Every structure is written in C-alpha cells, then in structure tokens.
Amino acid sequence: MNGQGQIDMVDQIMIVMETAFDPHWGEAWNRRQVSDALILTSTHAILIDSDGQPVIPLGPLAAGFVLSRHAADEEELLLIAVKPEFRGRGLGRKLIRRLKQEASTRKTEKIFLEMREGNPAESLYRSEGFETIGIRKNYYTARDGSRLDAKTFRASIK
C-alpha cells in the first residue's frame, strides 16, 4: 500500500483515527505514534473497508482498523476503531475475528487488551471471549483531569 499515488497504510489508519475517538478520553494516537509502531516487525495492522473486506491498493478507503503487537505466544490488541458512520454493522467484531485468525498463524495463544472502564466496547470484547483479568486503579486521565480505572482483558485463541 505504499506505491506512488496511493494512500499509504498510515494515512488510512489516521483517516479512521481522526473521527473514531472522542477527544475527551485522549485515546487516539498521532501519526508519529502510528508510524513508529509500524516500523517494528512485531506490530501488525488489519484494515477493512465498509464491506468488511481487507483494504487493498487503489480500493475503497478503510472504515476500520486494529493494531496489535506480537511477543512470544502473546498478542496485545493496541487499538481498534471503526468510523462512526460504519458502526453497529459488525465491522468491529470482524476486526477482532480477523486478528484472532492472523494471530493464530503467529502461534499466538492469548490476546490481551486494556480498556478504560466504561468503554461500551466491553460488550464486544466479552462476546468475543475476552475476560477481565485485572484492574489498574486511576490509570487513565481524561481531558478534564478526572481519573479512570483501566481493565485488562485476556482471550485464549487456542
């Protein structure tokens, strides 16, 4: 996806990022954070269009993405997002399932993720087999200075 005249992967991710995250929570990554992460061979990105198909060069723009990092037999889901206009039609679930599928080819046995308490994404995570394994008190700071706990989840994929 890096050819001349094409929108590269980082651009595609940033287009989704800009509208997907509520600025109040300060969870969105900036371009530098995304491109630095993707330099590492352990970081993986899955991008899908609004039909849930993998994003291909010169094809439709991304509607959602998931970023993950692999280490040994574990994968960490770093960030998942779907553009607001394409939510509620199963794209988030599709991204998680694709991640599980791809991660299993990397011999991953468990996927971890961390989420601010109260994020509605929890119902999606739970229905995809993620279970709470820990809570970090006052881990996140919102824009207004309020503190929120982080919940850590784990799902087995084997």
Ligand SMILES: CC(C)(COP(=O)(O)OP(=O)(O)OC[C@H]1O[C@@H](n2cnc3c(N)ncnc32)[C@H](O)[C@@H]1OP(=O)(O)O)[C@@H](O)C(=O)NCCC(=O)NCCS
């Ligand atoms: C979380 C997110 C990726 C879900 O994307 P999505 O495409 O709407 O998810 P799906 O359509 O696959 O929904 C899957 C299920 O989770 C539930 N769900 C997902 N997001 C929800 C939300 N914001 N509020 C209520 N329920 C939600 C849906 O009810 C759905 O259940 P169903 O299949 O029984 O109807 C999307 O809401 C998003 O981009 N949020 C902002 C970014 C974010 O907070 N990411 C997570 C932290 S990194």
